[in-house]
Amino acid sequence: MAAVRARVLIRPKEGILDPQGKAVERALPALGFEGIGQVHVGRMVELEAEDPARLEELCEKLLANPLIEDYEIERL
Amino acid sequence: MRWGVLQFPGSCDERDALNACEATGAEARLVWHEERALEGIDAVVVPGGFSYGDYLRAGAIARFSPAMEAVSEFAAAGGPVLGICNGFQVLCEAGLLPGALLLNASLRFACRQLHLLEVDGPKMSPYRGESSRRRTLSIPAKHGEGRYWAPDEVLDGLEASGQVAYRYAPGENPNGSARDIAGVRSEAGNVLGLMPHPEHAVDPLTGSTDGLKVFEAVAAAGARA
Numbered sequence: 533m534a535a536v537r538a539r540v541l542i543r544p545k546e547g548i549l550d551p552q553g554k555a556v557e558r559a560l561p562a563l564g565f566e567g568i569g570q571v572h573v574g575r576m577v578e579l580e581a582e583d584p585a586r587l588e589e590l591c592e593k594l595l596a597n598p599l600i601e602d603y604e605i606e607r608l
Numbered sequence: 609m610r611w612g613v614l615q616f617p618g619s620c621d622e623r624d625a626l627n628a629c630e631a632t633g634a635e636a637r638l639v640w641h642e643e644r645a646l647e648g649i650d651a652v653v654v655p656g657g658f659s660y661g662d663y664l665r666a667g668a669i670a671r672f673s674p675a676m677e678a679v680s681e682f683a684a685a686g687g688p689v690l691g692i693c694n695g696f697q698v699l700c701e702a703g704l705l706p707g708a709l710l711l712n713a714s715l716r717f718a719c720r721q722l723h724l725l726e727v728d729g730p731k732m733s734p735y736r737g738e739s740s741r742r743r744t745l746s747i748p749a750k751h752g753e754g755r756y757w758a759p760d761e762v763l764d765g766l767e768a769s770g771q772v773a774y775r776y777a778p779g780e781n782p783n784g785s786a787r788d789i790a791g792v793r794s795e796a797g798n799v800l801g802l803m804p805h806p807e808h809a810v811d812p813l814t815g816s817t818d819g820l821k822v823f824e825a826v827a828a829a830g831a832r833a
Contacts, residue, residue, distance in 0.1 A: 551714070
């Protein structure tokens with residue numbers, strides 16, 4: 533079976549303070565980028581899966597912590 | 609009484625933890641992360657450091673180690689477990705303790721001596737029998753990801769059931785933790801995790817011996833088990 537390429541995007545859940553996003557947001561005006569808000573910093577994991585049906589379980593158990601993070605699986 | 613102190617690749621506080629365990633008058637040995645059994649061990653410390661490089665999320669990979677599987681069984685059987693800093697993160701990731709530890713709100717690594725308030729509750733273990741005594745402990749903290757977080761309804765539940773074990777003294781919260789929570793215990797009370805480092809406060813040379821009280825309390829829980 534050919535492996536399926538996938539990309540997993542992981543981001544902090546809405547409502548949880550995201551200091552990385554805030555720090556980036558605050559730095560932007562100094563560089564001349566005005567009018568940019570709601571910046572959030574997450575993680576991206578690329579992988580190849582022989583059994584893509586198990587990707588969700590993989591995200592729940594390891595790649596994301598479902599208590600604090602949301603994730604999206606994108607097949608490439 | 610014999611303590612087991614876990615050692616992962618990337619642990620860095622296991623020797624101080626071992627020393628602190630011995631300072632309580634007990635025996636102690638290191639438990640390598642590949643060990644699958646905890647035979648002859650009466651209490652476990654999951655120490656601080658950067659297990660497996662803390663890649664992905666702090667503690668996320670360590671929770672799948674053979675030694676942590678053994679610790680999960682040990683905890684389920686009522687064995688006392690103390691998680692310090694990275695160990696606290698590992699216990700949360702493993703689901704042995706509620707909540708999660710996020711990047712410090714300041715984005716800065718916090719390294720300072722601070723005061724912890726012991727918190728009593730209906731479920732007193734490992735402080736059963738000492739409910740009338742609320743102590744303030746002087747203990748150092750050193751972490752970049754120590755902001756304790758859980759949904760509000762979970763926090764309400766923890767407070768109601770006496771699972772908040774330690775709070776930062778007013779004005780000393782170093783990381784933005786919800787409700788100044790520095791440490792929590794499991795519902796059954798035998799698993800305790802905290803961000804500050806009691807193992808670094810067991811010798812007058814470093815300014816405080818209050819950390820011993822944390823180890824003694826966990827040891828007392830082990831002696832009863």
